[in-house]
Amino acid sequence: MTKPKNKGNKTTGKKQNRFDNQKGKQHRQQGSPKNVKSKGKPNTNGKQQRGKKSVTENVTCTGLTPEGKGIVEWEGKELEVENLLPGETAEVLISRKGRFTNTELKHVMTPSEDRVNSPSWYYYERGGCQIHHMSNEAQTRFKQKTIDKLMKTFGKPEPIITMDHPYDYRNKNTMTFGLNKKREIICGLYAPNTHRIIPMDGSLIHDPKADEIIQTIKGMMKSFKMQPYNEDTGRGFLRHVLVRVGKNSGEIMVVLVAASPMFKGKNNFVKALRNSHPEITTILLNVNNRSDSMVLGNQEKVLFGKGSITDTLCGMRFEISAKSFYQINPIQTEKLYTKAIKMAELTGEETVIDAYCGIGTIGLVASEQAGKVIGVELNKGAVRDAIRNSKRNGVKNARFYQGDAGEFMVQMAARGEHADVVILDPPRSGSDEAFLSSVVKLQPKRVVYVSCNPETQARDMKYLVKNGYKVKEIQPVDMFPQTAHVETVALLELK
Structure with missing residues (x-):
């Protein structure tokens, strides 16, 4: 395999691809997914193939969906094709299942100048990097265009803040374990909308050490007679491995997610794992006997170390x-938080509410420039972490409360209390009208809205604009290079 090529982008290719020398994972032809070669000449006349409701057609890509899929026209319909770029012509397998039409890219005949050779061998199996086939410059244009379109009713967004080295950035990696048809142990990610595991040795956006540790664990399982969990039979032990890395501290947490607390030979397993990776600072056993898609269960036991790690962000631990x-x-988080706090225009006198505060990261960073910070979070464990983090950093002007942030602000307004700035960073589903109406009742001068889902952010900002606020600035940040996701922070001011 080769290093990623990126026309016109100086940042790509500086660092050697750590999958370059893997045996048996030869880089495939540019723009061509797995199994690109088919027997005989492809059928392009629209006839059904081998009695199936499928045809192979020559199509031209006319645009991209917000998820980075190519858009093509066929029989008067717009279809979505993964790994296809605007202007490219390609052979696409089109198949019908009931009311649904599926597509599979077979071969790109005229590649776009924006296409690069994907260095991730699993990419064509949809391994999580939806737009890895785009050059970094093309990714930037795509994300900017997406945000500009979403936010056009509020004004023109600022140019997106990009990442100098858009690889190896994830500090949290989770792999699922199972058996293949040959009864061999595999680990990887679920294919979209399925529980089929795509076997993966790693990812260019994962922390390299985390991937290495997970592969070591997979290699140890046979000698320790450790079986992966089978969802269908309910048998087996290991479901997932989660690794968290402190990018600045170097501390590493390994979480073994198992179906049962009965871990035979755990002491020897921990010893062997630490012999292979002495850089691991803590190991936990998490028990998940649920049948839903949640990775972590409620029961947890520390097998080695203190059960947590520390890391430094914006000068705070x-x-x-x-x-x-x-x-x-x-x-990228440091760039995002720096921008968000700059938008808040803090002078040292303001009362700031950090809604959805989690473990207190943005609120504690803001406390250095605010008069007082009030953090509110539903998750009790996160609030405990926030209080500990406050004490750890010697912060005296921040308080954290467990509860619903919307109800908390309504009660503040009823007591005649005031807040100058509300900072919110909700989940992907965004906020709800109850919370937004509480913001309107409290009437802070400025609202700083951090979002990992610009679609729900735009929806929520429409509500605030209708109720007395004006959008002053929108700043996209590329927090997730090689994927279609983009984070945005927006400033709204009370009219």
């Missing part, structure tokens, strides 16, 4: 547990 919400990309 944070304690991170297995379940803590902590931004995935710390390099």
